[in-house]
Each structure stands twice: as structure tokens, then as C-alpha cells.
Amino acid sequence: MKFIADGMLGKLTRWLRMLGQDVEYSRSLNDEQLIKTAKAENRVLLTRDLKLYQLARKQGVDATLIKSAKEAEKLASLAKQFNFKLEIDVTISRCPKCNTSIKSVSKNSILVKIPEATSTYYDEFWECLGCEQIYWRGSHWKRIEKTLKAARQALKNP
Secondary structure (H helix, E strand, C coil), X not given: CEEEECCCCHHHHXXXXXXXXXXXXCCCCCHHXXXXXXXXXXXXXXXXXXXXXXXXXXXXXXXXXXXXXXXXXXXXXHHHHHCCCCCCCCCCCECCCXXXXXXXXXXXXXXXXXXXXXXXXCCXXXXXXXXXXXXXXXXXXXXXXXXXXXXXXXXXXX
């Protein structure tokens, strides 16, 4: 599944990418450009803008109107609609920043790119094949898991 998200969905875009979804995103694209890109690349348009949603549908673009304000509910709704898991699998995760695949890397190969304290406490790392951002399961991981747990719960109890 491939998506394109409007400028109001940057946070959701990052979540979807971590979950392995291919999501194009740019805050600078206008409605016409979003629709054109969705058509050209066969992407589902994700938007919070009712007018954009209606315009896209009129032009034959597969579009989804995001209604919820809560991240967990947004994720649950999309997971149900597009049948993807609400679990992070780093073998399919994409870079939250640039949408490129990430790969597992050895600690030694990225020591100069991470804080010294990080190398002391963590052993498992991933690097973006595009922007070269380094990722690890740091202190933020508990918040990520909490949101995904809430999303899975919302999926069970709509």
C-alpha cells in the first residue's frame, strides 16, 4: 500500500512509516499537486481536509478522510481499512523522516554518529539508507509502544 499525506498529517506520516507503510509527504504541495501525485504514483490520499477529500474522489483518486484527532485512533482506523499490523517490525520499517528503508547496522559502524551515552546503554541500531539517520530503541520507545497498544485496543473496541 502506498499513501500520500497532506500537510496536516506529518505526525501520522511518521507513525505509518515506522509501521512499514510507504508514505509521501510534503508540507509544500498544494491540493492540485497532491491529487496529481496520488494519481501518477497510484497512492491513497490521506487528508483531514473535507474539500480536498471530495475533490480527489471526484477525480477518481482513492482518498481517505482522517477524522480523529487522536493518533491511536487514526492508526487503528487506517490499520482496519488497509489491513496492516499495529506493530513495529524493523525489517519493514521506513525512515520516519524521509520514507526510505532502514537497515540493521553494527554499533561499531555508527559510533561516531551517536552520543557516547547511547552507545553505553544500547546495542541494537538501524540506519536509514537515504538520509543516514540512526535509530535505536531509546527512552521514547515506551511512548511508542503505549500509543500502539492504545491503537490496537481501539481496533478491538471501535
